[in-house]
Amino acid sequence: MILSRRSSVATIAFSLLLSLPLTACRVRTRDPGATKRLTQAPDFTLTDESELPVKLADLTGSGHAVLVFYRGHFCPWCRSQLSKLNAMFARFKAAGARLAGISADSLAHCAQLRKKLSLRFPLLSDPKLEVIKSYGVAQKDQDVAVPSIFIVSRNGQIVYRYVGESISDRPDPEKVLAAVPPPPKKPPPKLPEPKDEKTEPADEPADEP
Template sequence: MSLQAKLDAFKADFEAGKPPYNVPPSVIEVMHRATAELVASSIAEKALKAGDKAPLFTLNDPDGHPVSSADLLAKGPLVISFYRGVWCPYCNMELQALETAFPAFRELGANLIAISPQTAANSRKSVRQNTLSFPILSDTHNDVSAAFGLRFTLPDYLVELYTNLKNDLPSFNGDDSWTLPMPGRFIVGQDGVILYAEVNPDYTRRPEPEDMLAILQKATQSAVA
């Protein structure tokens, strides 16, 4: 089953209020409103695209070790996935799919990292919960996601909903700004130019990891040539 098919199946059960979710329709309506407004804002159109230069960054892994994008790019192409956090089931399913694809990425000489605004403790939970072997990095205040054009501020009514649902983003992220990244997937070539960019303001939609392989293969061939 494809990643998107799994996401669609989860969404159908979640929005139908099936156990164990038991989510009332009013909550779903608020979530739909927030997504529709984010789509309508056209913020995703301002994110970095293929052909743009990717900003360089250094972020810490869950153990506090700095990971440099420049160092990773010196070794090969880099796949970057921005996600919302371990509290997001759609993100966890995406991380699991990326883990499955990770050996194929490595065979093509590419590295993979995932970036979220959450604290180191929650990043460690991401690694444990999803049995990950690639680096999870903490983007404090969503500064790197902002550099890629992904950061947005949650509207007040969504903050109220999250608070009522005990989804305390300031606690998860160690930051009281109530900002998140739109989910984004990028492939950056060794010259720092973005080869692929997929950004979607609808967090229930994610690209297939397998779609990265042809682009990585082409990048590897270009580097050899």
């Protein structure tokens, strides 16, 4: 009987231990409804790892911006996600989309991470979480971003969003690429208007003598 009780207690304790990592991985934003209310992307200017200012308009100037909010350089899921997106860089570019990572990391950490992963897109530093908060993806209990992706059109409209429910929750990069709207079709080139050709009156045959 005693062994049975001990066995039951051990089973319950083991189950609780197994559930702890899952519970710890769950994240909540400080303002859960913020991302749903957003239709127009908040404008911003952040500094990239090369200490150059980057505006939202710089990213949407040639099409769409894919904003990748990640927790930080220390997060293995973030590094994996950034690497997968980097492997698809050429395909995003061909679709008219520019990638950019955003986190609360310092400029030094952004530079180290970009070099380590050989990223072809910029990492923007938001140490005060000003942009992260404006997009409604600041984590409730930590000064980091909830893993999220926003696709912003050239006119500043949010056309796609994905906010992770846990620190490991990321969208499939293929689905993110598929969510990029196709570029507008170019109008067909105008054909030159035909010129009016003036016809010369035919010479009348001369009278025979």
